[in-house]
Amino acid sequence: MKFKHLILSATLILNVINTIAQTHTFTLGDESFLLDGKPFQMISGEMHYPRVPRQAWRARMKLAKAMGLNTIGTYVFWNLHEPQKGKFDFTGNNDVAEFVKIAREEGLWVILRPSPYVCAEWEFGGYPYWLQNETGLEVRSKEPRYLKEYESYIKEIGKQLAPLQINHGGNILMVQIENEYGSYGSDKEYLAINQKFFKEAGFDGLLYTCDPAPDLVKGHLPGLLPAVNGLDNPTKVKKIINDNHDGKGPYYIAEWYPAWFDWWGTKHHTVPAQQYASHLDSVLAAGISINMYMFHGGTTRGFMNGANYNDQNPYEPQISSYDYDAPLDEAGNATPKFMKFREVIQKYLPVGVKLPAVPAAKPTISIPAIRLTQSLSVLNILPTAKTNPTPLTFEDLHQDYGFVLYQSVIEGGKTGVLKLQQLRDYAVVMVNGKTVGTLDRRLNQDSLALTLPAGKITLDILVENLGRINFGKYLLQNKKGITQKVLFAGEEVRQWKMYSLPFANLNGLKFGAVKHDSGSPVIKKGGFNLNKVGDTYLNLSHWGKGVVWVNGHNLGRYWNVGPQQTLYLPLEWLKKGHNDIVMLELLKPNQNKIDGLNKPVLDQLQP
CATH class of the missing domain: 2.60.120.260 (Galactose-binding domain-like)
Structure with a gap:
């Protein structure tokens, strides 16, 4: 019986894969998207591959299905894929093509946003730092040096992802050019060059633009579908798209915000679930397609957070947690918001379709106090x-x-x-x-x-x-x-x-025993043993400011100003037996102990 059950399970999985693997059509109707000629309401959620450990991509997608999503949206991040000029990387957590393929295996469509500017609370909005070393280069413009580098990048992205478009037998429904360009400029010639580059890179399916409502006229390229961000009044959504698309739909909210992000020194942002469940209900009832930003935020690890700055507000660097108060929390567990949204989405499923059961929460552990027994002054490395x-x-x-x-x-x-x-x-x-x-x-x-x-x-x-x-x-x-x-x-x-x-890796550091520190920034090292692995959170509230690595993985920045006082440590990066931890501490060099919690602390500010 067990063997027979395995055969049936394998057959079921293959049927799901084959359903999406067939060549489909995806076109624009006057009111709706048309999948194989039939109206299709996209219920999508944004999730970024670098913000989730590769080993956890599939599990997060199963939860997307369980909430009722039929599509996943993701940006593509130029600075990850071309970190140095002419050197491309699509390995490990940067394997965006594998991310798309796993979505297909899980029965999910994909909306692709390779822009190349992404914003996304991400370092330099996704641009690689080295663009600033190209004399005279101006991003988001017709300046020739920028266009040369942009064209080179998008062609490499095309090699990875163009074959995965729906019109080539894949599961990418649409591809977005640029990103909220109307909030930056209004040069339609520049937008047309974007379209040309995308087509030459192999993106020959549906292309679209997205902009906040006040900037949509400036950021829309006539002939493409205009999607709107940050608006969820059905009447207003339909009007602004009609006004910019020959009086027609389909109607698509490319970024619907059920939550928001945080930056250092400012209170944690939360958005009531019930308030936005009713908004979701009205949008879906009106037949409007939607991409919620974010469905699952995850974590901005390493040094990849961005910052906001304008003439009215000071410099505001974002925190490491990208929990976003999203339906799926930072660790990938369903929240009350997830359950309320699931209840709404169930009302709009095709007759006879039932949602899968919601996967159980992942196991958590609390790591006992860890002593950091080795130390090294930054001035000695x-x-x-x-x-x-x-x-x-x-x-x-x-x-x-x-x-x-x-x-x-x-x-x-x-x-x-x-x-x-x-x-x-x-x-x-x-x-x-x-x-x-x-x-x-x-x-x-x-x-x-x-x-x-x-x-x-x-x-x-x-x-x-x-x-x-x-x-x-x-x-x-x-x-x-x-x-x-x-x-x-x-x-x-x-x-x-x-x-x-740069602390790109910690190779070659030679630690000595902890001694009374000189009062300057230090790097400290310790270890801990586990009998079982689970998600956990490192409590940094008694430390000052710095960065943590566990088993070679950079977990991100910490800073006791808050609101984030913990760093999420995913079970995928822990192992039974011995685990290493390294900390760069800037302000409190005499700290030698760190402990773990089984839940995050994202809402505590300190003076």
Whole structure:
């Protein structure tokens, strides 16, 4: 009987795969999308492959099906796939084609958004940092250097994903060109070049644009379907699309926001489930297709968070958690919002269709207190320096993310103000190897009063890139580090050594036993043993500011200002037996212990 059951299960899976693997048609009707000539209401949820461990993609998609989604939306991230000019990467968590194929196996369609600008609360809005080193290059424009790099990138994306479009037997229904362009510009010639590039890259199915309602006229390319973001009044959705699409539909909300994201030092954002369940009901009742942003946010790991900045608001770097108060939480578990949305969606399923059961929550564990028994001062791991009379930016150093240490020797025996002109973004200032203060761009801090001892003084300034701006007119003002000059007591400090510390990996670090720390940023290492694995959360509320790696995986940044006080550690990256943990701590070098929790803390601010 068991063998027979396995055969039936395998047959069922193959039938699901074959259903989507057949060549289908997907076209625009006057009111609805048409799948194989029949009206099709897209109920989609956004989920980004780099924000979820590859081993968990399939499980998240099963939950998408259980909530009633028939489609998954995802951006494609240029800076992941071409981290250095001409060097492309589609391996591991960057294997976007495999992400799309798994969706097909799970009976899900895909909406693809390779833009190439994505916003997404992502570093530089998805652009690779090295674009800023191309003299005269202007993103989101007809500037020739930009178009050359853009064309090269989108052709590589086309090689990976164009064969997976529905008109080639795949499951990609539509492909979005650009992304909310109307919020940035209004050049229709530029949009037409986007369309041309996409078609030449092999994206020969349905293309569309998306924009917030106030900017849709500027960002829409006539001839393509205009989708609207951030609007869920059915009458208004239909009117704005009719007005820009020859009086016709289909009607598509490309970003419907049932939640919102967080940034450091600001309260955690939540949106009541019941309030948005009623909005979802009215939209689906009107026959409008929808992509909820986000269905599942996940985590922005490593150094890939972006930041907001405009003339009214200060610099606002986003936190590592991208929980987003979404229907599926950061760890991939169904929330009350998920269940309420599922109830609504069930009302609009075809007759006879029942939703799969909701998978049980993943197991969680609380790791007992971990002692960090090895330590290394950041000042003792410096690579070969680059020298220059004035400070060099990250971009000058051909460094993408992480930290740069700026070092100079100055004459002491005086009191004065140290001023870093255009600091980007956070600095730990050290005198003779000891921390004397910090400067924070969020708070418009660029100056520190110092009294220096007599003699020659070593001035070290460790600068962190907290994330490049990802939205608005300042995309081209995104260089990092000390971007102008340094003054002390009114005089310019010159003759600098720059040490690149990208922390792309921790290979080669030689730790010693923990001892009384000198008062400067440190890297600490420890280990812990597990009898079983489960999702867990590292409690960082008693630490200062830094980054955590477990078993070589960068879990993201922590910062006790909040609102995020924990880092999510997925069970997929833990193992039975011994596990390694490494922490870079900027502010509290004498901390030596960290503990685990079985749930996140995302809503606690500290002064």
